[in-house]
Amino acid sequence: MSYTTEYVFGHSDFEIERLKIQAAALANITRRLIVESNIKRGMRVLDIGCGAGDVSMLLAEAVGPSGHVLAIDREARAVETARSRAEVAGYRNIEAVLATDDDIPIARPFDAALGRYVLHHQGDPVAMIRKAASAVRPGGIVAFHEVVAYERGLYSLPSVALYDQVISAMTATFVATVPSPDVGARLVACFAQAGLPSPHLICELVIGDSTSLIPRWLTLTYLSMLPHITRLGLEPASVGDPETLVERLEAGLAAVHAQVVSNLQICGWTLRP
Secondary structure (H helix, E strand, O other), X not given: OOXXXXXXXXOOHHHHHHXXXXXXXXXXHHHHHHHHOOOOOOOEEEEEOOOOOHHHHHHHHXXXXXXXXXXXXXXXXXXXXXXXXXXXXXXXXXXXXXXXXXXXXXXXXXXXEEEEOOHHHEOXXXXXXXXXXXXXXXXXXXXXXXXXXXXXXXXXXXXXXXXXXXXXXHHHHHHHHOOOOOHHHHHHHHHHHOOOOOOEEEEEOXXXXXXXXXXXXXXXXXXXXXXXXXXXXXXXXXXXXXXXXXHHHHHHHHHOOOEEEOOEEEEEEEEOO
């Protein structure tokens, strides 16, 4: 039985670029999760839902040449991209393979398993946590980094109307199309239901101004979701030409010296009994 649903954002060239921008924005938070969960040199680590391979490369840095990262994704395009980027960047300790969420390799237990932005795509996130735990040795690390899609998540102050319209449409669509949009706020319960000890938690967000990665990240996410936004009748009439959206957002934010804030980023990790 599969517990996943269709990936909302697709797997186009456009989406691969969005994943790279997102990864740059989230890198420091994920690095903190890696450090605090004690993923270290020499470990064998599973990267669940590797996407374009950004988390895989952060893990490869942590485990060093003596360690190994197995990066898995259910989409061949993502696996090919992760493999190619790892080779170009010189990471010889990353192996990227095609595998579904129901086919996580468990023949040889890992020292740690980590997934970023994986659980909110699961119809049953507890089942995914349980699968991750089954892939690691007793005493091994189970870690996830999730976003929480509250109505008052992304925002700018002073407020910019175009920015608010894009956020409103995107958030409503995310909640309507992703099976577990609030799972980051339920990690304690989910880990318990998976039979694991209560996780250690950290909560951060990404913050910046009009020149930061946030406006571009937001715009690319909005455009990746646009088919769903349109299908649900949530597209704001005043957003205008998608081709110029990022420039107009940046200009609007710059005009009022706005401070922009991302959704909450919640990370949790524990040790398998």
